[in-house]
Each structure stands twice: as C-alpha cells, then as structure tokens.
Amino acid sequence: MSDDKSVKTFDDILKQTDEAVLRALREWAEKIVTNAQREKRVYMEVPVRTLSNVHYDEESGVIKMGDRVAQREFLNVGHAKRFLQTALVAATIKDLVEEGITTSLRDVYYRIKHTIPGTHENTVDEQKESDKVIEDLETMLGFVREQLHVFSKGGKGQLAGPIQLEEIVPNPDGGVRTVEIDGENVGMGGWSVPPIAEPERVRIKNVEAEFVLVIEKSAVWTRFHEDRFWDEHNCIIITAGGQPDRATRRIVHRLHYDYKLPVYVMTDADAWGWYIYSVYKQGSINLSYLSTTLATPDARFLGLTISDYHEFGFPKTVKIKLTEQDKKRLKDLRKYPWFKHKAWHREFDLMEKENFKMELEAGSSKYFRFLTKEYTPAKLESKAFLP
Amino acid sequence: MSDDKSVKTFDDILKQTDEAVLRALREWAEKIVTNAQREKRVYMEVPVRTLSNVHYDEESGVIKMGDRVAQREFLNVGHAKRFLQTALVAATIKDLVEEGITTSLRDVYYRIKHTIPGTHENTVDEQKESDKVIEDLETMLGFVREQLHVFSKGGKGQLAGPIQLEEIVPNPDGGVRTVEIDGENVGMGGWSVPPIAEPERVRIKNVEAEFVLVIEKSAVWTRFHEDRFWDEHNCIIITAGGQPDRATRRIVHRLHYDYKLPVYVMTDADAWGWYIYSVYKQGSINLSYLSTTLATPDARFLGLTISDYHEFGFPKTVKIKLTEQDKKRLKDLRKYPWFKHKAWHREFDLMEKENFKMELEAGSSKYFRFLTKEYTPAKLESKAFLP
Numbered sequence: 050m051s052d053d054k055s056v057k058t059f060d061d062i063l064k065q066t067d068e069a070v071l072r073a074l075r076e077w078a079e080k081i082v083t084n085a086q087r088e089k090r091v092y093m094e095v096p097v098r099t100l101s102n103v104h105y106d107e108e109s110g111v112i113k114m115g116d117r118v119a120q121r122e123f124l125n126v127g128h129a130k131r132f133l134q135t136a137l138v139a140a141t142i143k144d145l146v147e148e149g150i151t152t153s154l155r156d157v158y159y160r161i162k163h164t165i166p167g168t169h170e171n172t173v174d175e176q177k178e179s180d181k182v183i184e185d186l187e188t189m190l191g192f193v194r195e196q197l198h199v200f201s202k203g204g205k206g207q208l209a210g211p212i213q214l215e216e217i218v219p220n221p222d223g224g225v226r227t228v229e230i231d232g233e234n235v236g237m238g239g240w241s242v243p244p245i246a247e248p249e250r251v252r253i254k255n256v257e258a259e260f261v262l263v264i265e266k267s268a269v270w271t272r273f274h275e276d277r278f279w280d281e282h283n284c285i286i287i288t289a290g291g292q293p294d295r296a297t298r299r300i301v302h303r304l305h306y307d308y309k310l311p312v313y314v315m316t317d318a319d320a321w322g323w324y325i326y327s328v329y330k331q332g333s334i335n336l337s338y339l340s341t342t343l344a345t346p347d348a349r350f351l352g353l354t355i356s357d358y359h360e361f362g363f364p365k366t367v368k369i370k371l372t373e374q375d376k377k378r379l380k381d382l383r384k385y386p387w388f389k390h391k392a393w394h395r396e397f398d399l400m401e402k403e404n405f406k407m408e409l410e411a412g413s414s415k416y417f418r419f420l421t422k423e424y425t426p427a428k429l430e431s432k433a434f435l436p
Numbered sequence: 437m438s439d440d441k442s443v444k445t446f447d448d449i450l451k452q453t454d455e456a457v458l459r460a461l462r463e464w465a466e467k468i469v470t471n472a473q474r475e476k477r478v479y480m481e482v483p484v485r486t487l488s489n490v491h492y493d494e495e496s497g498v499i500k501m502g503d504r505v506a507q508r509e510f511l512n513v514g515h516a517k518r519f520l521q522t523a524l525v526a527a528t529i530k531d532l533v534e535e536g537i538t539t540s541l542r543d544v545y546y547r548i549k550h551t552i553p554g555t556h557e558n559t560v561d562e563q564k565e566s567d568k569v570i571e572d573l574e575t576m577l578g579f580v581r582e583q584l585h586v587f588s589k590g591g592k593g594q595l596a597g598p599i600q601l602e603e604i605v606p607n608p609d610g611g612v613r614t615v616e617i618d619g620e621n622v623g624m625g626g627w628s629v630p631p632i633a634e635p636e637r638v639r640i641k642n643v644e645a646e647f648v649l650v651i652e653k654s655a656v657w658t659r660f661h662e663d664r665f666w667d668e669h670n671c672i673i674i675t676a677g678g679q680p681d682r683a684t685r686r687i688v689h690r691l692h693y694d695y696k697l698p699v700y701v702m703t704d705a706d707a708w709g710w711y712i713y714s715v716y717k718q719g720s721i722n723l724s725y726l727s728t729t730l731a732t733p734d735a736r737f738l739g740l741t742i743s744d745y746h747e748f749g750f751p752k753t754v755k756i757k758l759t760e761q762d763k764k765r766l767k768d769l770r771k772y773p774w775f776k777h778k779a780w781h782r783e784f785d786l787m788e789k790e791n792f793k794m795e796l797e798a799g800s801s802k803y804f805r806f807l808t809k810e811y812t813p814a815k816l817e818s819k820a821f822l823p
Contacts, residue, residue, distance in 0.1 A: 145804070151662060153655035156800040162753045163801070171753055202655050202677075207628060216623035221663045228623045236603035236615045237637075238628025241594060244658055245624070268540035268589050271631055275538060276608045290589075366549045366558055413543040414550070417532070 063217055063225055066196055066249040067146050073190045074143055091123035093135065096188040105331075105386040110346030112332050114188070131182065134173055137161040138182045145198040149219045151245060154180055154201055193342055195245040195295070206242030206297035207270060208287045209235050210279035211257035212304075216243060217250050232285065239274060242287075246296035248303070256308045258285045261301060262351070262425070265316040265325055266290065269409045269420065276421040282429065285310070293328055298343045301329060305345045312345050313434065315425070318353035319369075319406035320378035323388075326350050331387045346387075349434035351425065355399045358407055361424060367411035371404050390436045450604055450612055453583055453636040454533050460577045461530055478510035480522065483575040492718075492773040497733030499719050501575070521560055521569045524548040529573065532585040536606045538632060541567055541588055580729055582632040582682070593629030593684035594654060596622050596661050597672035598644035599691075603630060604637050619672065626661060629674075633683035635690070643695045645672045648688060649738070649812070652703035652712055653677065656796045656807065663808040669816065672697070680715055685730045688716060692732045699732050700821065702812070705740035706756075706793035707765035710775075713737050718774045733774075736821035738812065742786045745794055748811060754798035758791050777823045 077093075085091045096102075097117040106113045121135065122128045141160050145152060152160075158176040165172060173179050187194050194200070212232040219225050230240050243251065262284050264270040270288035273279070279286050285304065289297040304310045314329055316322030332344035358367070371379075382388050383397055400406065412419040428434070464480075472478045483489070484504040493500045508522065509515045528547050532539060539547075545563040552559060560566050574581050581587070599619040606612050617627050630638065649671050651657040657675035660666070666673050672691065676684040691697045701716055703709030719731035745754075758766075769775050770784055787793065799806040815821070 148804070150804050152659065152800065152804055153797065155655060155795070155797040156659070156804060159754060159795075159797050159800040160804065163751060164753055200655070200658070206625075218624060219662070228621055230623060234615055236617060236628065237605060237630030237632070238593075241623065241625025241628035243624030244655075250624075268542060268587070268631075271587070272539065272543070275606070364550060366551055367546065408542070408546075410540065410542040410546050413539065413546040417535070417537050417539055417543060417547065 062249045062252070063219065066192075066247070067149075070146050070190070070192050070196055071143065073192060074139060074146075077189055078139070091132075092120045092128075093132065093189070094118045095121050095135075095185050098184065098188065107386075110331065110387065111341065111344045130172075131178075134161065134178060134182045135185060137172060138179060138186060142186065142197045142199070149221075149223070151198045151200060153244075154183065154199060157183065157199055193247065195247050195299075196249070198245075200244035200296070201294060202244065205291075205294045206246075206287060206289050206300065207239035207267060207274075208232060208242055208285060208300065209239045209274050210285035211283060212253065212285055213255040214240070215252040215254055217252060233280070237271065237274065239270075242289075242294075242296050242300055244294075244296055246299045246303075251300070253303065253307065256285075256304070256310070258283055258304075258310060260284045260311045260313060261304050262286045263301060263312060263314040263329055263348070264288045264409075265314075265322055266409060269315075272417070273421055273425075276418060278421050278425070282426070292325060295343060298329060298345075301348075302343055302345050305347060312348040313351040313429075314348055315351050315409065316353065317406065317408045318355055318357065318400070319408075320375055320382055322353070323350075323382060324378070327382075327385065327387060331385075349436065351428050351434055353407055353409060353411075354396050354435070355403055355405070355407070356396065357424075358405075361427075363407070363411055364414050367407050367414050368405035369407065371400070371406055375406060376401070392435050396435070449636045449639070450606065453579075453634070454536075457533050457577070457579050457583055458530065460579060461526060461533075464576060465526070478519075479507045479515075480519070480576070481505045482508050482522075482572050485571065485575065494773075497718065497774065498728065498731045517559075518565075518569065521548065521565060522572060524559060525566060525569045525573060529584045529586070536608075536610070538585045538587060540631075541570065541586060544570065544586055580634065582634050582686075583636070585632075587631035587683070588681060589631065592678075592681045593633075593674060593676050593687065594626035594657060594661075595619060595629060595672060595674045595687065596626045597666035598670060599640065599672055600642040601627070602639040602641055604639060620667070624658065624661065626657075629676075629681075629683050629687055631681075631683055633686045633690075638687070640690065640694065643672075643691070643697070645670055645691075645697060647671045647698045647700060648691050649673045650688060650699060650701040650716055650735070651675045651796075652701075652709055653796060656702075659804070660808055660812075663805060665808045665812070669813070679712060682730060685716060685732075688735075689730055689732050692734060699735040700738040700816075701735055702738050702796065703740065704793065704795045705742055705744065705787070706795075707762055707769055709740070710737075710769060711765070714769075714772065714774060718772075736823065738815050738821055740794055740796055740798075741783050741822070742790055742792070742794070743783065744811075745790075745792075748814075750794070750798055751801050754794055754801050755792035756794065758787070758793055762793060763788070779822050783822070 081093050097119050102115040102117045104113055121132050123132045138161055141157055155176060158173060158179040161179060162171060162173050183194055183199060210232045214230040216228040217225050218228055232240060264273060264286060267288050267290035270286060273286050301312055305312050314326045316325050330346055330348045379397055412424060468480050484506050489502040489504045491500060508519050510519045525548055528544055542563060545560060545566040548566060549558060549560050570581055570586060597619045601617040603615040604612050605615055619627060651660060651673060654675050654677035657673060660673050688699055692699050701713045703712050716732055717735045766784055799811060
C-alpha cells in the first residue's frame with residue numbers, strides 16, 4: 050500500500066501497474082484456454098460475492114470475503130451470457146490499459162453493448178450487468194477497478210490542509226506529466242479529488258498534518274475551510290459531499306495506513322449520516338473484497354449524536370422529528386456487527402426514545418463558528434469519540 | 437460586470453463590495469423607519485417574483501422581472517411573520533458581512549430559527565421560508581445572494597483549459613490572501629469552482645481560450661480533460677455534474693460577457709439534458725431577477741440530438757425508450773418560449789416520433805474517444821448548433 054519512494058520516474062509507477070494488469074489479464078485468459086484443453090470444458094473461476102461468502106472479521110474490523118469460488122461455464126445456458134460479458138469487458142480493459150485511457154462504468158457498458166449477430170439478443174441490457182462483471186474481474190485479477198482504468202463518476206471529494214500531493218496524469222499521446230498540489234494553497238473548493246486516487250496516479254509527497262477530519266457535507270466542509278480549521282488544528286479536512294465515492298475513501302484509507310494519521314468522522318445525527326460513517330470505516334457488503342483498500346476500521350466517530358444535543362445545550366428548534374424511514378434505517382444499523390458496541394446502542398436508544406434527529410448545520414443556531422471554534426475542538430480535546 | 441483592473445489590492449475589491457452591501461442594508465432599513473415615521477405604518481417594499489411579474493424578453497433572450505412591487509406590512513396578520521423573517525435574515529447578513537464569514541442557506545435557516553418568546557410559534561419552520569426571504573433581499577438590495585455571503589452548497593463545478601484565475605480568500609482573522617489557479621495545470625478533478633464565484637472573489641486574470649465548452653456530465657468531462665481537448669481546441673471545458681449550481685453558471689456567464697467567448701453546451705439527448713442547457717442559457721423562472729448575472733442567452737447547443745443519432749450512425753443498442761415522465765417533460769419544454777425555434781421543435785417531434793432518448797456516453801459504443809476526436813470536432817467545424 051505504501052508509496053514506493055525508490056521508483057525512479059512517475060511514468061514508471063503508472064507503467065508498472067499497467068503492465069502488471071496486462072500480465073494478469075493474459076494469465077487469466079491463458080488459464081481458461083489451458084483448462085479448456087485439459088478438461089474439454091470452457092470455464093472461468095469466479096470468487097463468490099454473495100452474502101453467504103462474506104463475513105465481518107472482528108479482529109481486523111472489516112467485512113471480508115470468504116474463499117468460495119464458482120465456475121462460470123461457456124456451454125451452460127445459465128452462464129453463457131455472463132461468460133460472454135466477462136470476456137467482452139476483459140477485452141475492453143485490455144484496450145483501455147494499452148491505450149492509456151480511463152473511463153466510466155457507463156462508458157464500458159455502452160462499449161460492450163451490441164446485438165449478437167443473427168439474434169435479437171443484446172450482450173448487455175442494463176449497466177448493472179457490466180458493473181457486476183467488472184467487480185468479478187476485480188476479484189479474479191486482484192486489481193481494483195481504478196487500476197483497470199475504470200471509475201464510477203467524476204470526483205466528488207474536496208480536500209485541504211497541510212499535505213503536498215502530486216497527480217500523475219497521462220498525456221493523450223503517451224507519457225505522463227505531473228501536477229503539484231499544495232493542500233495549504235487551494236481555492237475555496239479545495240483540491241478536487243480525482244476519480245482515480247490509486248498510488249500510481251496520486252502520490253502523497255509530504256504530510257505535516259496530525260489527523261484527518263472527514264466531514265459529511267460539502268457546505269459544512271466549506272465553513273471549516275474558510276475558518277482554516279486545518280491550519281489551527283494541523284489536520285487535513287476532507288468531504289465527499291454525502292455518500293463517499295471510492296476515490297475519497299481511498300485517500301482517507303491511504304492517509305491512515307501510509308501516514309498513520311488518526312481519522313475522525315463528522316456526520317449529521319441521523320441513521321443516514323451514521324451509515325456514511327460506517328462506509329468510511331468498514332466498507333460495504335457488496336464490495337467486501339475491497340475492504341482492505343477502501344475501509345479504515347480505526348476511524349472514530351466525532352459527532353453528531355443525540356447526546357451532543359444535551360451536552361452542548363442546543364435549542365429545541367434544531368430537533369427534526371424522525372420519519373418512519375428514519376426509524377427503519379435505525380433498525381438496520383442495529384443489525385450491523387460493526388455497530389454492536391454498547392456506546393452506539395445507547396445512541397440508537399436515545400434517538401428512538403427522544404424521537405428526533407439533528408443536522409451538523411444545527412451548530413449555526415448558536416453561532417456560525419460554533420462547530421469550528423467550540424464543538425469540534427471540545428471533542429478533540431476530550432477524545433470523546435464513538436468506536 | 438467586468439473585472440475592474442484599476443483596483444489596487446485584492447483586499448479592496450472584496451471590501452468595496454462588502455461596504456456597498458452594508459450601505460444598501462442600512463439604507464433599506466432607514467427607509468422602513470422613515471416611511472414609518474411619515475406614514476405611521478411599518479412596511480417594506482418587495483418586488484413581486486410570481487409568474488405574473490415575469491416575462492421572457494425576446495430581445496435580450498432572458499427571463500426578466502417586471503416592475504410590480506408589493507408592500508409587506510408589519511401590522512398585517514398575513515404579512516407579520518414574513519416581515520419578521522426578513523428583518524432576521526437582514527440582521528444575519530449584516531453579521532456575516534461584518535465578520536467576513538460566508539455560509540450556506542441551511543446555516544442561515546438554523547441561525548434565524550427560534551421560538552418566539554411566550555409562544556409556541558417558531559420564526560421559521562422550513563428552510564424554504566428563509567430561502568424565499570433571501571431571494572426577497574436580493575431583489576430589494578440589488579445584490580446577489582453570494583455578495584450577501586450566502587451560498588447554496590459546496591462547489592460542484594470542474595474547469596480546465598487555457599485560463600488563469602485568482603481566488604481571493606478571506607483570512608479568518610482579517611485580510612485576504614490570493615490563490616493562483618492555472619487552468620492548464622490542474623489535476624484530473626480540474627479546478628473546483630468555489631461556492632461563490634463573483635468577481636470580488638474569483639478574478640479572471642488571463643484567458644487564452646477561444647470558446648467555452650459546457651459538458652453536462654462530470655464523467656464525460658473527465659474524458660475531455662484526459663484527452664486534453666482544451667489544449668487541442670484552445671477552449672475551456674467546464675461541467676457542473678448535472679443541474680448547474682449558480683457559481684458554475686456565473687463563471688460561464690462571465691467568460692461570455694467579459695471575454696466574449698462563445699459558449700457551446702453538450703448534454704444528453706433527453707428532455708432533462710435539454711432543460712439543463714436552457715438553465716445555462718436563460719436562467720430559471722423563480723430566479724428571473726438574476727438572469728442578467730447568471731444567464732448566457734447567446735449560448736448554443738452543440739448536441740446531443742436525435743438527428744445526431746442518424747447523422748453519426750449510432751448503433752441501435754444506444755436507444756433508450758422514452759418513459760411517460762420523459763414524454764411529459766418534453767411537453768413542458770415545448771411550452772418554454774426560448775425553445776420556440778423551429779429547429780428545436782423538429783428535434784422534439786423527432787424524439788417523440790422515434791420514441792427514444794440517448795446519452796452522451798453512447799459515443800463509447802463506437803470508441804472511447806468518439807466524442808473528443810470525431811463528434812465534437814465535426815460539430816465545431818460545421819457550426820451545426822441549435823439556437
């Protein structure tokens with residue numbers, strides 16, 4: 050995971066990964082051919098990604114995938130289409146890597162979509178089919194989707210603070226150039242986290258910060274940025290504007306694992322915000338095989354909670370009554386093993402009992418700088434984090 | 437509108453605007469007092485923002501507000517609450533400007549929300565009430581919300597190309613600093629357009645580009661950026677990732693009016709995408725008083741259309757059948773005066789007749805660089821734009 054400081058040029062870093070991906074693709078394809086020749090049967094082995102092969106690993110604190118593997122056969126009516134789709138996507142990825150192009154999941158879907166000659170059957174009908182195949186290929190090849198040159202959407206993340214980075218950007222006609230990023234000298238929008246934030250494309254050069262503060266909402270992040278919270282508290286502030294994209298989670302993960310920075314997360318006091326915390330922390334069930342690159346199990350929850358409402362004496366006008374959907378989501382949270390801590394269940398109980406939720410912006414009911422000047426410093430001082 | 441090159445320091449630019457806002461606030465409040473003393477009646481005059489006072493101005497091509505003004509009275513049961521809200525928001529804006537803080541609509545809502553002593557009545561119950569009052573104040577004071585230090589959400593826009601900018605960022609303890617932006621040397625996420633992009637905060641220093649290409653979707657923008665389309669075609673590429681925020685529209689507007697750059701817009705071929713085009717072009721009905729700062733009526737539509745489907749020979753797999761909602765939205769578009777051009781109605785008819793829509797990503801069904809290497813250059817060459 051750690052950035053290799055011995056690699057000579059930036060071009061090399063990206064090239065190394067690209068070559069490793071192409072090698073893995075070739076070996077994967079050759080294995081299908083070899084097996085076919087030996088067993089007279091065309092199939093590929095795909096790790097099982099259903100819930101039955103996923104478990105929460107208490108020790109590491111992440112959702113992990115088991116060892117079960119299924120065979121996807123070419124001459125099986127139930128498998129043939131998925132087999133074909135996998136081959137098409139694999140060929141597309143080979144093109145992308147060879148041409149030095151990155152692209153979106155949606156583009157890959159259109160790229161492989163065509164009508165099979167002589168039939169009215171399409172290779173794919175919906176994007177979720179090609180998305181699933183890309184996930185299969187991630188597990189089969191051992192590279193994350195971003196290393197296969199495929200991203201989801203444009204970047205959503207915004208970052209500021211004492212950190213120097215370097216983006217390695219391929220030139221359309223070959224080679225790469227580098228773009229220097231100084232996290233202390235970014236505009237009000239911050240550094241826009243790119244759609245792919247793997248070490249071969251985003252190189253962390255220097256980190257002066259002592260911790261990472263993840264803020265759920267972009268508008269709240271703007272307040273922290275405007276107040277130069279990162280300067281006063283020597284930290285990196287980052288937001289993904291709601292549900293985090295993979296690139297933002299990847300940066301948080303890398304800052305924690307490569308630079309040993311503690312990670313604190315701030316969200317609204319509601320089931321949706323708390324779930325977002327758990328996405329940064331544990332990863333999501335259907336991407337369990339990525340937990341080791343995306344999750345940050347040591348992340349701690351800074352706030353907001355219903356206990357905070359009482360402790361910091363918020364006015365009652367900030368209370369928002371729970372909807373049926375809020376209550377349902379809260380029930381869901383109770384079931385997640387990583388929310389099994391007593392401290393969290395006390396908060397769940399409290400929210401249910403008092404029947405309200407609360408937003409980060411509620412801080413402004415006191416004064417505009419309440420979060421940056423009073424609440425967050427107090428939490429950092431007392432270390433009153435939730436697990 | 438034009439950046440004033442004679443202003444000495446950056447601090448001055450922001451200070452000048454802030455002082456003008458404070459002056460306008462004071463004059464506005466004094467007028468209420470003077471009128472009260474003279475007429476024994478406490479009221480404020482609020483420009484009417486309903487549809488009846490809004491019209492589409494053929495000549496300028498923007499939606500404009502008429503002259504009608506309504507009186508909002510303090511001692512009128514139907515007006516009292518709104519009067520109170522307006523006074524509270526005005527006081528909050530005064531604080532924001534004096535303290536040099538910018539904040540979100542949501543924060544302002546919480547700031548003014550409290551229970552009126554001795555009653556169970558809240559000053560505001562929902563954010564839309566304070567939002568409407570801020571819009572009232574924009575029209576009454578003659579400053580846009582951003583100049584009143586209030587933004588909607590964090591920045592959504594991403595920009596790249598031959599342009600140099602300077603962000604003027606206030607320091608939390610007074611004064612400002614500047615952040616230099618080189619649009620040719622941004623990372624893969626581009627320059628993140630800040631939540632407030634008024635001339636006193638974002639200074640356009642130098643523009644080499646010859647036109648602006650607005651791209652609806654962030655993922656498609658990423659392809660144009662990766663291919664350095666802006667370099668090959670000497671243009672600025674910008675996206676707001678869907679429905680544009682005000683800051684992104686403001687930057688597009690300023691590049692057109694201050695630098696005379698033609699603006700071309702690319703969206704999906706569907707009613708939603710075409711509506712997004714019209715937001716860049718004409719502004720929206722409820723913000724008609726802002727058309728002159730946000731709209732770019734000279735913008736032209738580059739694509740995608742159903743005609744393009746035929747002209748560029750897309751495979752039929754890219755067709756997406758219209759839903760009932762698509763058809764309904766298409767009907768809505770027909771009613772807008774700025775879509776009254778024959779050329780547009782031909783496209784509406786064609787879409788209805790052929791009963792499908794199409795996304796920008798459909799270009800990848802040909803090859804990944806189809807949009808950047810073939811489609812867009814062909815459109816720019818032929819100048820086959822829609823009005």
